[in-house]
Amino acid sequence: MNKGQIESVGLVLVVVVIVILLVFTLPFLLKEDTRNSDSLLSAKADALRVSVLSYTLCNEVSMKEEILNCESNAPECLEDCGKLEDEIKNMIDSVLEPNIVYEFKVEGSKPIIIGDTSSCLNKFSSASQPLSRNLKVEVSLCMK
Amino acid sequence: MKKAQSQIHESIIVIFIFSIIFAMALFGVYRYNTLSVQGIQKDIEESRSLSLLNNLPGSPLIQQSELGNEKEAVDTLKILDLELNGLGFRTIEITQTYPEVDKVECNSDNYPGCNSYIIYNRVRQTGNKNVVSIPVSLYFPLTKEVKVGKLTITTYE
Numbered sequence: 228m229n230k231g232q233i234e235s236v237g238l239v240l241v242v243v244v245i246v247i248l249l250v251f252t253l254p255f256l257l258k259e260d261t262r263n264s265d266s267l268l269s270a271k272a273d274a275l276r277v278s279v280l281s282y283t284l285c286n287e288v289s290m291k292e293e294i295l296n297c298e299s300n301a302p303e304c305l306e307d308c309g310k311l312e313d314e315i316k317n318m319i320d321s322v323l324e325p326n327i328v329y330e331f332k333v334e335g336s337k338p339i340i341i342g343d344t345s346s347c348l349n350k351f352s353s354a355s356q357p358l359s360r361n362l363k364v365e366v367s368l369c370m371k
Numbered sequence: 372m373k374k375a376q377s378q379i380h381e382s383i384i385v386i387f388i389f390s391i392i393f394a395m396a397l398f399g400v401y402r403y404n405t406l407s408v409q410g411i412q413k414d415i416e417e418s419r420s421l422s423l424l425n426n427l428p429g430s431p432l433i434q435q436s437e438l439g440n441e442k443e444a445v446d447t448l449k450i451l452d453l454e455l456n457g458l459g460f461r462t463i464e465i466t467q468t469y470p471e472v473d474k475v476e477c478n479s480d481n482y483p484g485c486n487s488y489i490i491y492n493r494v495r496q497t498g499n500k501n502v503v504s505i506p507v508s509l510y511f512p513l514t515k516e517v518k519v520g521k522l523t524i525t526t527y528e
Contacts, residue, residue: 277443278506283516321468322506322521
């Protein structure tokens with residue numbers, strides 16, 4: 228191999244090394260940082276659960292107490308327990324941005340599920356809050 | 372032209388081209404560094420807003436407390452005349468979202484028939500703005516009711 232050929236091979240090697248380096252570093256440089264939005268959604272889920280449950284429906288009766296009342300079919304503020312879901316839905320719709328998908332879930336003998344996050348790829352759930360021995364509430368959120 | 376002269380010309384051209392490439396590279400590095408610093412500054416401000424969003428509702432300045440017991444709600448009487456300071460270019464606003472009321476900024480004359488409490492406001496007109504919010508419970512001591520609201524922090528870049 229003469230001198231010219233050796234130099235050409237060297238040049239090609241340098242270009243190949245640069246391309247390989249770019250291929251490995253570009254994904255890291257272009258990767259969007261999602262940590263902030265993740266922690267925000269997680270905090271939102273917890274705050275939403277607390278806000279909905281502590282809302283005063285009537286005469287110092289909170290949403291949490293009304294959910295418990297509805298478990299034994301004895302609502303104090305609402306005409307019937309079917310309206311509980313509408314009330315919670317309106318409350319959540321008023322406070323969350325339209326690009327957030329939510330699911331408010333009350334697990335018990337009469338479960339309530341408002342919203343649907345089954346289509347979410349990256350879901351953030353609040354801590355599960357027990358209201359009684361067999362009744363607990365959880366909120367899940369994700370971005371559309 | 373002699374061979375030596377042509378070699379000198381060649382060297383001058385090479386040095387000239389190399390200088391241009393070097394200057395362009397220096398400019399590129401400078402731009403990259405400037406953008407990096409701006410990006411880091413933006414990240415810090417965003418993190419600060421998130422930190423405020425998480426910690427402000429639990430601050431004794433605005434949190435409801437009863438006989439020393441802290442509750443998970445914002446006391447609307449406490450925030451009625453509250454003015455925070457030293458939080459950079461941002462606006463911190465607490466609004467009542469449910470049940471809906473007149474969209475009026477609250478003061479001692481129209482309370483509680485209003486929906487917005489601005490507790491910090493330092494606006495920068497130029498640049499982008501980043502808005503983050505979190506649901507909060509609003510406690511009304513006069514009626515002992517808890518309503519649903521939203522704490523919104525707008526950060527100006």
